Amino acid sequence: MKHSNSTVLIARPVARLFLATLVAGLSLVTTSLSAQTHQATSAQALDPALEISTQPLWNGPAPGAKGNGPGDTPTLTVFRPQKGWGNGTAVVIAPGGAYLWLAANLEGRQVADWFATRGVTAFVLRYRLGAKYLYPVPLLDAQRAVRWVRYHARDYSVAPNRIGMVGFSAGGHLTAMAGTTFDAGNPTAPDPVDRVSSRPDFLVLGYAWIDAMQPPKPGKIQCYQELMHLPKARWPEYSKYYPTKLVTKQTPPSFLYATTDDGTVDVSASVNFYVALVNAGVPAEMHLFAHGGHGSGLGGSNPSLDAWPSLLESWLRARGLL
Helix, strand or coil, X not given: CEECCEEEEECCCCCCCCCCCCCCCCCCCCCCCCCCCCCHHHCXXXXXXXXXXXEECCCCCCCCXXXXXXXXXXXXXXXXXXXXXXXXXXXXXXXXXXXXXXXXXXXXXXHHHHHHCCCCEEEEEECCCCHHHCCCHHHHHHHHHHHHHHHCCHHHCCCCCCEEEEEECHHHHHHHXXXXXXXXXXXXXXXXXHHCCCCCCCEEEEXXXXXXXXXXXXXXXXXHHHHCCCXXXXXXXXXXXXXXXXXXXXXXXXXXXXXXXXXXXXXXXXXXXXXXXXXCCXXXXXXXXXXXXXXXXXXXXXXXXXXXXXXXXXXXXXXXCC
16 A cells, blocks of 8 residues: 555565564673763774774763663664765664663674665664663653754764654664654753754664564563553553654654564554554655565575665665665
């Protein structure tokens, strides 16, 4: 079916089902951070030859921090294009992991490399999560990440109006929330980063767990409240974190991809988010594949899902972002 500025593509079934789980068996690689200033030039180099660096989102402890370990310190790991190849576009990438851990290789580093080879500066977000950092703390980190990149746009040769956010699974829910709960910044904030907008300029959602905090569907993953072992009396307070109900005409242009036979999250939740975008007049494109399961990253070994990054590249080019 087609709408103005919006299309849905239903891919042909494939012979082989690529089975993957939400966690993807991957954990976030972390690194100790020394004291740093807010300037991008002070980034800690993980490997100077690879031009990879990591920056904390706040100078000093993050708001609400309950410790000073890696899990208490939200960061952005920066993957820069080859010198001279940058095109001014940037993305903040939010890996998934059920808000319990981060699939930072499959849905972080690999995705960042894909963008960097196309001239896009990629920032992989390590956000706070788990029962130690319940919502809205992860959302606070995501909003701060977009602000941080925008504030440092000149340092990374990025255009402040070409900063998108990419998210997979739980990171897709986080990305959708960031795209529907942004603000213009506080011009009187003492922290200059907080003076700039947190609105992503575009969204990319991969098999997003859009209904993470809604009552779980039979046979699908438990809802966020169950995974965090929250008493049922507290469940209703998290129902407001349902991005489909928060879509407005100001929601950024969006690209979505999902699989019909996803055994972990409900594909209809992504469809409903797409419909909400269309109804609000937001430019949107969605691709539904018959098979592929969950946690495929850039496609894995599934020959059908290998096509989705190419579809994304075409969408980005059509919007003048590549």
